[in-house]
Amino acid sequence: MDYAVETTMPDPLAATISAQGLTRRFGAHVAVNDLALELKRGEVLGLLGPNGAGKTTTMQMLTGNLAPSAGTVRICGIDLQDDPVAAKARVGYLPEVPPLYRELTVNEYLTLAAKLHRVPRAKRAEAVGAARQRCGLSDVGGKLIGALSKGYQQRVGIAQAIVHAPDVVILDEPTVGLDPNQIREIRSLIRELGGAHSVILSTHILPEVEAVCDRVQILHHGRIVYNDTIAALKGVESGSTVVLGLRRPPSLGELAALPGVAKAEALEPQHFSIQFATGANADDALVKQAAARDWGLFLLKPAQTSLEDVFVNLTRREDTA
């Protein structure tokens, strides 16, 4: 299903959205500074950052709501500045506040969104039906949007962003104000969207990013300070570092001297962080030693860098620097 104005052959590896040198100034204040971003088909990108980091400004520029002071945005190879109509037809956007007309019914509203996004008349009813079904709105088609609960309104906002089957879906804090069940539903919907569309998601909720995103970019003071895949984030140190809990711990020097151990650090009196030498996998040796020397081993688990650690590290360090 591709309703876009011009249809080019989709190249599965080509970037659906790419931004280069994106900069936005408001007077003397630089909200977004030289931001680069690229997304492949089927990727879900999490855009993170503290309040005021420039997430929303970035999203407004990517969707053509705000003109960048410098830099370019290309959507499926179409420059957003040169040919905004063709480019915008390939983007679906849910802003922070969903742009809902409270006085319309869900069906009327989604039909309007489909018309505005140039879905051909013959396919309109089908597109609206599909969007309603995907967002769990099948039962409320005839209801006024103003009469719906916040969770349902949020879903209507998402339905509006995907009704024209865009190549890129941009969601600004889509799970704000929802209850835990609704959050789970929206997350699985986002995962599902990631199959056929590229999704950019901004959020404050870090576990959300770990749950649904393939890649993370952390924004701080308008700059990208981190850009990596979730898999890399989780894989970087897991396996090579473990957390060890001992009831009767030996001295640190003794731990560090064990075969295959590169570094030992005390986290708490009974907890140690053990870093293995590259390539070595000394878990087994560690357990044997602990048993033989009666250290009282009660915990051995891989240390995972959580996204939270990375986030806090990157966004705090710069503040104090």
Next chain:
Amino acid sequence: MILTIAGKELKTLFASPLAWVLLCFVQIIIAFVFLKQLDTFFQIQPQLASMPNAPGATDVIAAPMFGIAAALFLFAVPILAMRLIAEERRNQTMVLLMSAPVSMTEIVLGKFLGLTAFFVGVVALATLMPLSLAGATQLDYGLVASLAAGLVLLAAAFVAVSLYVSCLTVHPVAAAVGAFALLMGMLLMGDTAGDGLRSRGWGVAAGLAQVLSPMKNFEAFRKGMIDSYAISCLVLLTALFLVLAIRHLDAQRLRG
């Protein structure tokens, strides 16, 4: 795409009580003036009959009605036009249009057409009142047509001016008051500045003042005169403020 946006405007307009209240209010006033003028016509009919070249029923009844309608539009248009941009931006629903593959020109023209269509409906309803006399007396259909056409052009000009003011602020009430003030200023200026400038021999400035005074241009229609100068002045004013609105919204995307 322009028609889609115009249709959306009409739909949301009629979904709000504001449009119905205004429609009702304007109709009641116009109907009141219609009945009052009808009464006057009955009273002065014997005198008119003895006069050579006397004004007909249409002159006595329809012309004042449409004059009142024009005065009512002076505040009815700004009140409804504040919804067009200011309220949409305040409710943050403008994003739907801005993110959609439509140009700023299409958005502005769509909104303009939507609200103008509403006022065409108001004019049509008002025109039905004098037409209801068709069986009872000889109507001057030319004058009725000229009045209706003039009022539609006047409403379009008011909508364009108010639409532009609606772009300037996100406060709907400020937009309505601002548009009313601007239209009022044009009315006062048209009455005084145009004549003053012409008497001093500043023809170009006087012509400019004429473009900026829609009410004065409407006067010609009330005399049953299809004056191409008055028509072009009204059309020019409408076009001018539509272009201003488009440019302003485009600049806003740059400024943020």
